[in-house]
Amino acid sequence: MKKNISLTRYLVEQQRVDGLIPGQLRLLLEVVARACKRISFAVNKGELGDVMGTAGSENVQGEVQKKLDIIANETLIEANEWGGHLAAMASEEMEGIYVVPNRYPQGEYLLMFDPLDGSSNIDINMSIGTIFSVLKKPEGHPGVHDSDFMQPGTQQVAAGYCIYGPQTTLVLTVGDGVSMFTLDREQGSFVLIEENVKIPEDTKEFAINMSNMRHWDAPVKRYVDECLAGADGPRGKNFNMRWVAAMVADVHRILCRGGIFMYPWDKREPQKAGKLRLMYEANPMSWLVEQAGGMATNGRQRILDIQPTQLHERVSVVLGSKNEVERVTSYHLEADEKAL
Ligand code: F6P
Ligand code: MN
Numbered sequence: 264m265k266k267n268i269s270l271t272r273y274l275v276e277q278q279r280v281d282g283l284i285p286g287q288l289r290l291l292l293e294v295v296a297r298a299c300k301r302i303s304f305a306v307n308k309g310e311l312g313d314v315m316g317t318a319g320s321e322n323v324q325g326e327v328q329k330k331l332d333i334i335a336n337e338t339l340i341e342a343n344e345w346g347g348h349l350a351a352m353a354s355e356e357m358e359g360i361y362v363v364p365n366r367y368p369q370g371e372y373l374l375m376f377d378p379l380d381g382s383s384n385i386d387i388n389m390s391i392g393t394i395f396s397v398l399k400k401p402e403g404h405p406g407v408h409d410s411d412f413m414q415p416g417t418q419q420v421a422a423g424y425c426i427y428g429p430q431t432t433l434v435l436t437v438g439d440g441v442s443m444f445t446l447d448r449e450q451g452s453f454v455l456i457e458e459n460v461k462i463p464e465d466t467k468e469f470a471i472n473m474s475n476m477r478h479w480d481a482p483v484k485r486y487v488d489e490c491l492a493g494a495d496g497p498r499g500k501n502f503n504m505r506w507v508a509a510m511v512a513d514v515h516r517i518l519c520r521g522g523i524f525m526y527p528w529d530k531r532e533p534q535k536a537g538k539l540r541l542m543y544e545a546n547p548m549s550w551l552v553e554q555a556g557g558m559a560t561n562g563r564q565r566i567l568d569i570q571p572t573q574l575h576e577r578v579s580v581v582l583g584s585k586n587e588v589e590r591v592t593s594y595h596l597e598a599d600e601k602a603l
Contacts, residue, residue, distance in 0.1 A: 381509020392511030
C-alpha cells in the first residue's frame with residue numbers, strides 16, 4: 264500500500280478491497296481517531312488551554328486525576344456515544360461500564376480505553392497517549408453487562424494507541440499487522456507513515472522502573488542483573504536502559520526500534536498481579552506487539568490468553584523483542600519448577 268494516504272482511505276481500502284474490517288468497525292475507528300485528534304489539540308495547548316495540573320479528584324483505582332485525564336475521558340465518551348457502533352464503553356477512569364443510551368438497533372461493539380496514559384508526564388511536556396481496544400459484544404442477550412467485557416485479548420477486533428509526542432501518531436492493528444499514521448495538522452487528518460511494522464527479535468535495550476529493583480521477584484532481578492553485567496557478564500553484550508514512564512511511549516519506542524518493556528509484579532502490593540491494567544493497557548499493547556512479530560507475557564503465560572475476571576484487573580507485563588521476552592519468561596518458569 265502507498266504511504267501518504269489518509270487513515271480514512273486506508274480504512275476504506277481495508278473494508279472494501281481486502282474485506283478485513285466490517286463497515287461498522289471502520290466507522291468506529293474513525294470516531295476514535297477523531298477523539299484522539301481533539302485530545303491532541305488539548306494536549307498541545309498545555310497551560311494556554313487550562314488543561315494542566317490536578318483536578319482534585321481520584322479515579323476508581325485511588326489515583327489522583329489530572330485535568331487532562333478527565334478531559335480525555337469525556338472527549339472519548341462524547342465522540343463515541345452518538346456514533347451508533349458501540350453498545351458500551353469501559354475506561355480506566357470510570358468505575359463501571361458506560362452503556363450507550365437509547366440506541367436501536369444496539370451497537371455491535373465494546374470499546375475500552377486508557378484515555379490518558381502516562382499522566383505524570385502531562386505537566387512536564389513529555390509524551391503521553393491514549394490506548395484503546397475493541398471487542399465484539401457477545402450476541403444472544405439484550406442489554407450490556409460487565410460480563411460481556413470478560414473476553415481474553417485474543418478476541419480483540421481492533422487495538423491501538425495514539426501517542427501525543429513531538430508528533431501525534433496513531434498506531435493501529437485490526438489483526439493484519441501494525442500500521443502507523445501521523446497527524447498532519449494543516450490537513451487535519453492522520454496520514455499513513457509506516458505499514459507492516461516489525462520488532463527486531465533481538466535487542467540491547469530494556470525499559471523498567473529500576474527504582475523498584477529491591478521489590479522484584481528473583482527471575483526479573485536475574486534478567487536485569489545479567490543485562491547490567493554487560494559485555495563481561497553471561498549475555499556477553501552491553502545493554503542500554505530507557506524509561507519514559509508512560510507505557511504508550513515506552514511501547515512506541517519498542518515498535519520503532521525493538522527493546523523489552525517490563526512492569527512486573529512486585530512485593531510492594533503482593534496481592535496485585537502488577538501495576539498495569541489488563542483490559543486498557545496490556546491487552547491492546549500485547550496484540551500490537553504480537554502483530555509486529557514480538558511477544559508479550561505476564562512472565563509465565565501469554566497475556567492475550569488470560570481470561571479476565573474484573574474490569575480493572577491488573578497484570579504483570581513483559582513485552583517486546585521476541586528472544587528477550589522468551590528469556591524472561593523461561594527464567595520465571597525455571598524458578599517455578601525449582602520451587603516445586
Ligand atoms: O498507566 C500507568 C503508567 O503511567 C504507565 O504508563 C507507566 O508505564 C507507569 O504507570 C509508570 O509508573 P511508575 O512511574 O510508578 O513506575
Ligand atoms: Mn495508563
